[in-house]
Amino acid sequence: MTENIETYILEEAEKLFMKYGTKSITMDDIAKQLGMSKKTIYANFKDKDELVTNLIISMMQKDECNMAELTNKSENAIDEIFLMMDFLKEMLANINPVIFYDLEKYHNKAYKIMMEFHENHIYKNVKICLERGIKENVFRDDINTEILSHARVAQINWTFETDLIRSGKHSLYEVIQELTTHFLFGICTLSGHILINNYTNKNKQTI
Template identity: 70%
Template sequence: MENVEEYILSEAKKLFMKFGMRSVTMDDIAKHLGMSKKTIYANFKDKNELVNQLFSKILQHDKCNMEQCSYKSENAIEEVFLMMNFFKEMLAGINPIVFYDLEKYHNEAYKAMMNFHQTHVYNSIKTGLERGIKEKVFRENINTDILATARVGQINWVFESDLIRSGKYSIYDVMNELTMHYLFGICTLSGHILINNYQIKKNN
């Protein structure tokens, strides 16, 4: 059985992802867990520390999954499709208000997420672009630094967009739409064929 700290993080995550961080109190977490607040405070100084540790674990998990997508994929385009599948699973059931609450009330965790995007996500995208050029599925004249930087900016915009926060669209729907636009813009003809094949496979 997982230790107490891991159990608290796991169960608190369920509440945070469903209701957002601001509306969930330490009392709510204690009630959900069926334990005293004293036990929670014995493991975490306050709610902010709990959120910080939770997002540290989430980002580490994301890093491992991104590396797996790269390792398992047959080519750079399949890597993007595997990433989107992971993204869809990760975001399932997450209330968009989580990212607003993170930015407004838990700045340390928010900065950690932004730093993760600027470093690991950027490097992963740039490496994927370079891979695609070598595989001749991405155009050889693209600027990988500019595109990787723009892609990270695009991802950050999605989390902050009113399209998401208003509830008009899901995070995945917006990201998927932008990803397809991104892919078709950088692909060679053989890359376009692969995209169509993966889309057909995905829809069947």
């Protein structure tokens, strides 16, 4: 299995899965998108489930790198969260929410990998961000970072599962943004509130 062919298959399959979900996309559809035979795809992945699993692993690895980069370039903990939200807005713009339902129902291994990423990596990132914010005096020093980190992960997981998304009533980003704003104002100091307003106004001016 050559790495270049595997990467190409994953990249093109991702476009289809993110747009239409996994259930409605067949290996024939993927072969047509790739401009290659199904035989070549099966030489790299034994079936669609393995392809989906490998794709989710690849996406989680990319997300981990992107999150680390945003943390390093951020000015403070609140800026970090705003940068994460900008990244999330761009990422979710091309994702059909049905993909998360399909993963849960038809690709259990891939779905567990995604949930484990939330429970471990995102939990760790949130906790470090909260501790950073306390040191920077933008988050209250009386908050329990462990409890709030678990609560934040639970919020994110709920977003992927709620009928608010699956019904099409609200977008993924709209729900996450609302929850994030509520979360932030609940943990911020006065200095933090000022920063939130500054970043919010700055974002409005760039729209």
